[in-house]
Amino acid sequence: MRPVTSHWLSLGAVCQWLIGQYPAMSKYFLKTPSTGSNKATCDGDRYKRIKRSLEDESSVAYLNFVSFLTSSLSDFVKIFQTSDVLVHILYDKLNELVQNVMLKFLKSAVVQGKQGAQLLDLKCSDGDAIVVMQSIAWKFVH
Numbered sequence: 001m002r003p004v005t006s007h008w009l010s011l012g013a014v015c016q017w018l019i020g021q022y023p024a025m026s027k028y029f030l031k032t033p034s035t036g037s038n039k040a041t042c043d044g045d046r047y048k049r050i051k052r053s054l055e056d057e058s059s060v061a062y063l064n065f066v067s068f069l070t071s072s073l074s075d076f077v078k079i080f081q082t083s084d085v086l087v088h089i090l091y092d093k094l095n096e097l098v099q100n101v102m103l104k105f106l107k108s109a110v111v112q113g114k115q116g117a118q119l120l121d122l123k124c125s126d127g128d129a130i131v132v133m134q135s136i137a138w139k140f141v142h
Contacts, residue, residue: 009070009077009081011066016067072101076097095115095119102122
């Protein structure tokens with residue numbers, strides 16, 4: 001699989017695959033000696049980019065975050081992957097999407113029943129509205 005700009009729905013699967021292969025890739029690119037027949041490969045730009053990404057501790061968190069977002073957005077994107085006229089359901093589906101994303105970070109009592117401008121007016125930084133995200137934060141870091 002390869003992520004490309006026109007295939008949003010494949011991005012989540014690619015991130016999940018990379019997360020699963022991360023230990024093996026780290027071992028190959030960071031711990032395997034760059035001698036012998038691998039020497040030519042180690043001098044290439046692609047190899048260097050991959051190695052830099054694996055050395056960056058935030059890469060795993062980034063992959064988990066993108067995977068998390070794609071799982072939240074995939075149903076919405078699938079609805080509009082058609083040539084049918086769907087403008088009549090766009091407002092309702094956008095409200096559902098924003099509510100679902102907000103419910104991952106805010107208490108349901110704060111979000112439930114709100115639509116459109118009411119969702120925009122929510123104070124997301126209010127301590128009473130924020131859900132404790134320890135389990136999700138733990139997943140991103142580890």
